[in-house]
Amino acid sequence: SQKIEQNSEALNIQEGKTATLTCNYTNYSPAYLQWYRQDPGRGPVFLLLIRENEKEKRKERLKVTFDTTLKQSLFHITASQPADSATYLCAQDSNYQLIWGAGTKLIIKP
Amino acid sequence: NAGVTQTPKFQVLKTGQSMTLQCAQDMNHNSMYWYRQDPGMGLRLIYYSASEGTTDKGEVPNGYNVSRLNKREFSLRLESAAPSQTSVYFCASSSGTNHRNTGELFFGEGSRLTVL
Numbered sequence: 001s002q003k004i005e006q007n008s009e010a011l012n013i014q015e016g017k018t019a020t021l022t023c024n025y026t027n028y029s030p031a032y033l034q035w036y037r038q039d040p041g042r043g044p045v046f047l048l049l050i051r052e053n054e055k056e057k058r059k060e061r062l063k064v065t066f067d068t069t070l071k072q073s074l075f076h077i078t079a080s081q082p083a084d085s086a087t088y089l090c091a092q093d094s095n096y097q098l099i100w101g102a103g104t105k106l107i108i109k110p
Numbered sequence: 111n112a113g114v115t116q117t118p119k120f121q122v123l124k125t126g127q128s129m130t131l132q133c134a135q136d137m138n139h140n141s142m143y144w145y146r147q148d149p150g151m152g153l154r155l156i157y158y159s160a161s162e163g164t165t166d167k168g169e170v171p172n173g174y175n176v177s178r179l180n181k182r183e184f185s186l187r188l189e190s191a192a193p194s195q196t197s198v199y200f201c202a203s204s205s206g207t208n209h210r211n212t213g214e215l216f217f218g219e220g221s222r223l224t225v226l
Contacts, residue, residue, distance in 0.1 A: 043200050043217030098155075
């Protein structure tokens with residue numbers, strides 16, 4: 001069955017540095033991947049979608065890459081700020097639904 | 111702009127009790143979803159509705175029923191709650207109906223359910 005893996009350990013980054021989060025998928029090659037942000041006690045909020053024919057997508061300080069050979073997506077936040085601290089979820093399409101990773105907690109230290 | 115609204119936000123039930131989680135969206139979206147989120151696990155799809163009048167099972171439908179009351183509203187019912195259903199439940203909606211073009215999901219704030 002399809003599986004999405006994200007680093008379960010929290011990622012601690014110094015303010016101003018670039019944070020890079022990893023999302024690995026198995027088996028089935030998705031048509032697209034999505035990234036969401038989730039704050040404690042809140043619902044996930046959509047950030048970016050990248051399709052299989054796109055190598056890179058940018059939105060302000062965010063950048064997502066999609067490597068179908070490595071079966072991996074990387075999510076970058078440049079010039080990170082404490083307000084970027086949250087859990088980031090990766091999701092891939094699979095037939096009729098999205099398959100979700102458990103998320104990586106990002107902590108940006110001042 | 112309310113987006114996706116879920117009620118209640120918190121609920122404590124005893125084993126065997128029933129309850130309904132309500133969800134409404136004001137974005138005129140075709141598709142609506144119910145997920146559960148448990149610690150250390152990704153969101154898991156319980157049921158979804160690609161359009162008004164249709165519902166389909168997701169990954170973990172056992173113990174749940176749903177109703178797509180109209181285009182705006184999608185409710186989730188637990189007929190006989192079990193401790194294994196203790197979780198955070200999220201309702202979501204999207205404009206897509208094609209299963210390969212779901213597009214971005216808009217989520218509610220969640221309903222935190224504890225079954226004792």
